[in-house]
Amino acid sequence: xxxxSLPALGVLMVAVALTAGCGSDDAAQPDAASSxxxxxxxxxPSAPTPSAGPSSASGAASPPAPPAAAQGxxxxxxxxxxxxxxxxxxxxxxxxxxxxxxxxxxxxxVPHPKDRSVDCGPDGLGLGCSELIATDAVTVYxxxxxxxxxxxxxxxxxxSYRRGAVVLNYLEAxxxxxxxxxxxxxxxxLR
Numbered sequence: 001x002x003x004x005s006l007p008a009l010g011v012l013m014v015a016v017a018l019t020a021g022c023g024s025d026d027a028a029q030p031d032a033a034s035s036x037x038x039x040x041x042x043x044x045p046s047a048p049t050p051s052a053g054p055s056s057a058s059g060a061a062s063p064p065a066p067p068a069a070a071q072g073x074x075x076x077x078x079x080x081x082x083x084x085x086x087x088x089x090x091x092x093x094x095x096x097x098x099x100x101x102x103x104x105x106x107x108x109x110v111p112h113p114k115d116r117s118v119d120c121g122p123d124g125l126g127l128g129c130s131e132l133i134a135t136d137a138v139t140v141y142x143x144x145x146x147x148x149x150x151x152x153x154x155x156x157x158x159x160s161y162r163r164g165a166v167v168l169n170y171l172e173a174x175x176x177x178x179x180x181x182x183x184x185x186x187x188x189x190l191r
Contacts (some may be wrong), residue, residue, distance in 0.1 A: 087144035089130040093165040096131035110135040139169040
């Protein structure tokens, strides 16, 4: 066997494998051995001859229709993820926006406020907070209960302040310690 005939043999083997594996009705499929070309004197199969199957106006044979199983229903995915469900803040606790508005009213800086409540986590599995507003000066978290708020404030150590279910976080802010006292006083006086 020469190297020139190896690619032709490989193509033939792939064609036979595809022909033998197509379709699900075994009775409707011709026997794979009967569709093989007869070997020549060299021991290699002869080139296949075109089939007399249906042809288009251009004279070329049309491709076979895909099997019925390949045309089954298509799985549809939702256009967007389901909405995030956060735990409710406790009755009587101020909301994060209310705290930020109180800081503004007291003349404290709260630049670039962003509602990042979605970062609390889906169904409260993130930090478990109910509300979250981040500013360049302080980040305000509201938790569904005082125990959760206390746990996270303890985790953040000296970089946070807790009053009830509300936690002020200074980890990402460059708020001077003297200014932090002013934010904490406004939160403590907020009812």
